[in-house]
Amino acid sequence: MSFHRHASLPATAAVLLAVSGCATDAPVVAVPSPPQQESALCRALHEALPDSVAGMERQDPEPRSELTAGWGDAAIVLRCGVPRPPGMSDPQGQAVEVDGVGWLVEERDGDGPRLTTASRKTYVEVTLGKQYAHDLGPLTDLAEPVSKTVPALFADEHGEH
Numbered sequence: 001m002s003f004h005r006h007a008s009l010p011a012t013a014a015v016l017l018a019v020s021g022c023a024t025d026a027p028v029v030a031v032p033s034p035p036q037q038e039s040a041l042c043r044a045l046h047e048a049l050p051d052s053v054a055g056m057e058r059q060d061p062e063p064r065s066e067l068t069a070g071w072g073d074a075a076i077v078l079r080c081g082v083p084r085p086p087g088m089s090d091p092q093g094q095a096v097e098v099d100g101v102g103w104l105v106e107e108r109d110g111d112g113p114r115l116t117t118a119s120r121k122t123y124v125e126v127t128l129g130k131q132y133a134h135d136l137g138p139l140t141d142l143a144e145p146v147s148k149t150v151p152a153l154f155a156d157e158h159g160e161h
Contacts, residue, residue, distance in 0.1 A: 027061040027074035034067070034081025038122035041150050042067050042080035045124065048145035049078070054138040075129040076138050080150075082123045085116050096136060099143035105136075115139065120150045 034042065046066040051058050056072025070077045087093045087106050094105040095118060102118035103126075112128035115136070124146060128138060 026059065027070060027077065028063075029061040029068050029070075029077055029079060031063060031065045032067050032079055032081040032083075034122060038081045039067070041122050044149040045080050045145055048149050050141050050145065053141040072129075075131065076126065078124060078126050078142070080122060080124045082116070082125045084123055085125070088116070088118070096139075098136065098139040099147070101139070101143040101146050103139065117146055117150065119153045120146070121153060122150055124150060
């Protein structure tokens with residue numbers, strides 16, 4: 001596992017999103033409405049996602065969709081095909097790289113961070129519960145499926161096409 005912190009994120013970054021919901025039997029999250037090409041990438045990602053992340057079993061949110069996934073009663077929630085977050089344009093934005101996948105890091109008041117993939121052909125957002133306020137370890141379980149199913153924007157980035 002490799003973590004690399006960056007001071008800023010390029011304005012041309014692309015992202016995949018995930019949003020956490022309420023801590024109920026199955027959390028409720030807003031399902032994104034990406035263009036058809038991005039939906040196809042999200043379906044491929046959905047099929048490649050692991051059964052557990054950070055030791056927590058998969059528990060997908062409601063309404064069920066190939067554009068959302070969750071683990072551990074909304075401790076970790078992923079949404080694929082979300083709009084570009086405004087933070088992608090912030091030259092002071094924080095970023096981290098985990099196993100070759102770049103993520104925009106946005107702090108949320110009273111909760112864990114929201115992370116959005118950068119420089120990918122669709123935006124994937126992952127929200128982490130407050131127990132992950134200082135622990136981005138769950139991204140290590142998500143980096144490989146993202147890198148295998150959601151191509152980088154630039155062919156030479158991380159050796160991907």
